[in-house]
Amino acid sequence: MKSLTEHLWFNTKNRIDFINITDKVQDLIKKSGVKEGIVLVNAMHITASVYINDAESGLINDYQKWLKELVPMDKNYEHNLTGEDNAYAHLMRTIMGREVVCAISNGKLDFGPWEQIYYAEFDGQRKKRVMVKIIGE
Amino acid sequence: MKSLTEHLWFNTKNRIDFINITDKVQDLIKKSGVKEGIVLVNAMHITASVYINDAESGLINDYQKWLKELVPMDKNYEHNLTGEDNAYAHLMRTIMGREVVCAISNGKLDFGPWEQIYYAEFDGQRKKRVMVKIIGE
């Protein structure tokens, strides 16, 4: 079994931001030399997500509006009594997910036609990271 | 390490449809010869889901009603300005999830008593597919 563990670092300009990381994950698969296996891509922070969907700016705006409806940002959350103001970010990340697991076939991400891997930041403007773990042969 | 990669194809009668694929995944595990490992089952399209829950028709109706409350189908989504009318389907799929990862033990899906794998289609009536990737020994 081969494995590779790497991190992608982010420091987003906006508090909420969406970044396409598909090419970076593909580059790491190439670097790993794994031809058949899986790749796990997960946020290492609990106010951010990794998810798979469309690289279309309108949809990314729709996600942000929708998440603000499901998770009002300025409600009286108990978590914020600790001195934090990011309770909303923990809940938004729960909707969008922590991780994706993707197939690697013939040394590449084995993806459908429109699948793209995104990093979704909900409490950014500071250094945060994503883990990429590749296992296979 | 053994691996097997296969696809399940769907062309649903209804635009929104739920299909139990547990037996098909189990058959592919048998075909793979893997006794200990994992199976990744994921939608390859970004308006469909794979999830695990109950094979009970009332619950499947409840899911559909609930998703239409969390994600109104006919709202003014920006994504639909591209000419699409399926923004809702991208959001519903986000709630239900893209993929499941399941344990294989003794050559079988290692499942709890009521676990069933479903394909949930949110923008069907055309050919779409699910990937099944099995790795192990």
Added chain:
Amino acid sequence: MKSLTEHLWFNTKNRIDFINITDKVQDLIKKSGVKEGIVLVNAMHITASVYINDAESGLINDYQKWLKELVPMDKNYEHNLTGEDNAYAHLMRTIMGREVVCAISNGKLDFGPWEQIYYAEFDGQRKKRVMVKIIGE
């Protein structure tokens, strides 16, 4: 390839309950002898979740309030016509997720600073379990 399959059992005091299982998963990784690989942790029941977020009691209260808003407990769900009264629990579990897949590096959970694995019970007060499946080398 090494593998280990174990179960964690729960019988919660409350119908809805959240339990930190991080240390138990870490102990099983040690037991497995796997240094590089992945661990799958999933609920084996379809009214419970495994998710990763903060070990902070205020946030756990926020999760419970928020889930009750997204999923009213006493609505007229079709699933409950079967004699069940737990349709809400199937939907809440869908929001929180069935499973997590985590990286193992150097024989340990390869986690960010605040990541903790939780079992979330939505229909407890009876014996239920979580599977821990470890594969790697």
